[in-house]
Amino acid sequence: MxxxxxxxxxxxxxxxxxxxPAWASGWTARDVAIKSSTFSSTEQALLASVADTIIPAKNNVGAIPQEVHxxxxxxxxxCYEKEKRENIKRQLNVMNNLAMKDFDSSFMDSSQQQREQxxxxxxxxxxxxxxxxFQLVKIETIRGFRTSKVxxxxxxxxxxxxxxxxxNVDVEA
Structure with missing residues (x-):
């Protein structure tokens, strides 16, 4: 039946x-390891720099302290299709090459004004x-920041x- x-x-x-609750008590973010990513460590660092450029840290509140990257x-x-991920990777590479060409330093090592430019x-x-x-990364960075605990x-x-x-609330009638 x-x-x-x-x-x-x-x-x-x-x-x-x-x-x-008894089984998962004491878990921390470090205990729950992130699976391997399709993004290389350099691409992850570039994405972190982009997030930091969009929402810079001020008084320990910003994209990097909230781990938006x-x-x-x-x-x-x-959550995104392979085509979108490939475009993100390609544009991160283009962005880094543009910084190298214009400012003789990587995007990560450029100043805040240069990254904004x-x-x-x-x-x-x-x-x-x-x-x-640009639109995708900007929108998702803002969403990640706005939904952070802080x-x-x-x-x-x-x-x-x-x-x-x-x-137990008194109600006036």
Missing amino acids: KRREALKTLGLAAAGLVTL KFLVRLFDE ILLSFSESEDESEQEF VMQDYHGYRLVPGFYNG
């Missing part, structure tokens, strides 16, 4: 949910793939679920 299967599945799920790498690896040239470019790269809890005052409940 399907009812027996459903009850068995429900029982196993409930047992798993009950044991999960790790969010971007994981997001692009797991390169990114703005991508946003105003005639090449659609450069514009697409911004959500300290700035917006977000409370984690289940939140606060006061069942």
Whole structure:
């Protein structure tokens, strides 16, 4: 009978949910290792520099302190098609070569103003793939920053679920 299967599945799920907090207690971000990425270490560093250019660190709040670059790498690896990832990789390489040509240093070693200049040239470019790269990285960097713990809890005052409940409130009639 399907009812027996459903009850068995429900029982196993409930047992798993009950044991999960005890089993996963003490986990940290370092314990949950990031899988190998399709982005090389240089590409990850370039992506971190782009995120830092878009939201620079100020008073320990910015893209790098909030680890937005790790969010971007994981997001692009797991949620975007191969074509988009290849375009991101290609544009990171173009961006780095442009910095080498214009400023005699890599994009990562360029100043904040120089990096901004390169990114703005991508946003105003005639090449659609450069514009697409800039828009995608900018939007996802902002999303990663806005949904970070510091911004959500300290700035917006977000409370984690289940939140606060006061069942004994006086109501004037």
